[in-house]
Amino acid sequence: MTPPPGWYRDPNAPHLERWWDGTAWTEHRRPPETPAVPPAPPTGTTGGTAGTGRAKAIALTTAGAVLVGAIVTGAVFLRGDDGEPQPRTGPAATASATRLPPPSPSTPEPGTADPDVVEDQLNGITFPLLDGWVRPKHVAQDDVVMTTDGTYDCPGEGSVCRHGLVISRTLTETDQTSPEALAKEDISDAAEEAFGENALGEQPYGGLKSHEVVKSGPVAVAGRAGYFVRWRVTTGEGPGGHVQSTVFPSSVGTESPVVVRYVFDAGQDAPPLSDMDRITKGIRSVTDADSGGGVGSSVGPTH
Template sequence: EQDPKTRTAPPSELAQSSAPTSSHPAASPSDDPSRVTDELNGITLPVLDGWQKAENVADDYTFITTPGTYDCPEDDWGLCRRGTVSTRTVTSTDETDPEVLAKKDVKEAADTSYDKTPGGGEPFGGMTGHEVVAARQVAVAGRTGYLVRWKVTTKTGPGGYVQSVVFPSSSGSGALVAVRCTLDVSDASPPLTDLDRIVKGIRPVGGSGGGGVGSSLGPSR
């Protein structure tokens, strides 16, 4: 049974912010341990070494996490994870520019992961600042999207990286998809380069993806 205190990237409360709302993805069981499928958005994501398919998470969006948990820096808050990967279908907005949406979504992702959770908790004592370390056009699953990555600092704990990539769905629906990644700044975390590898490894269901404008992701910071 799931520990109710386990901290993961929580479901977004986008309706209460300036970011676009999003609908729940539908995970599909897969025998391939190296990939996980989001049927709703028509994509598969790579499960890299040092990561695993999500288990015992508190929301319907998280598909991949780092193994295990640790005590959150703030006393009595619960358990945290070093890294998460989640997907959302962008809805309830007329905005169609992936760059605009990614810049809004990364703020929402940072707020809910490292500042205040939707339930009002502060597992890291609140977020004290951020630096934009990447903002560029990328190719995702054969479509042109936009990536934004923040490095955030927190009152307690080492802080972390928060990334949002927004791109058109491969399902043919015309919808836009947001893929969020969070990663603690810690020697116990997977390497930061994994965030680029995850984006590069996103594929349309039944296809190989790749190519298109911005297929070179460039160096990580």
């Protein structure tokens, strides 16, 4: 039985409450609210019996809230066969009594994620979430940080396709450090993965037939000197599309090279190619909110 939407004890931080939307946890969190207890009625007035009754009702209500909170906290962990606690994926159904109205989207709570930014914690960067783009949902590909909103029937094999994807990866299996060399090497793999054969052996676009380089050059990303290559690809079925590989050194850890891939189809509802440049220019380091860049910028590496 799936609990209804509401505030429940956060399974990862029991001292906080977290919003359950009915199917999954959201990023909205808050401190638990303490029930307000009104002052006791003055002594020596009429209606003392009624005042005592109200005080008892308040005490029972407070005790009930504490009991429900204890049930929720205790239900977060269940014992497995080996006696170790097993985390639950959602709140206990018995906690539905603590439901409260959801937070207003126009007034996010302090400490919650910026709704207009997507964070790649592994590579220490954030991406601007432009109009028409959403956080990934039900996406089979690895390392996807955002997609265009909605899906459509693939022109070739497969079930559904998306008009645009942005993918962020760390290039670890290479000794190469030159962003230019890495971008020129990655672009062919990016095009094949996007428009060729997928992991299931299907060809959603009828296979990759040809390509041409339409744009390439140095680019500053999150305050780091990088390089990008953009291809226009022709596919066996459908209108084809564009794919871009942008490589730059990470600003965290060992400064391993990061590749951001852009995959746009060329259909009528495809995102504008300018979104590639706008997203690239808006990439920031999580340690430096003022970092940025764009095509043609002369910002070099920072150490």
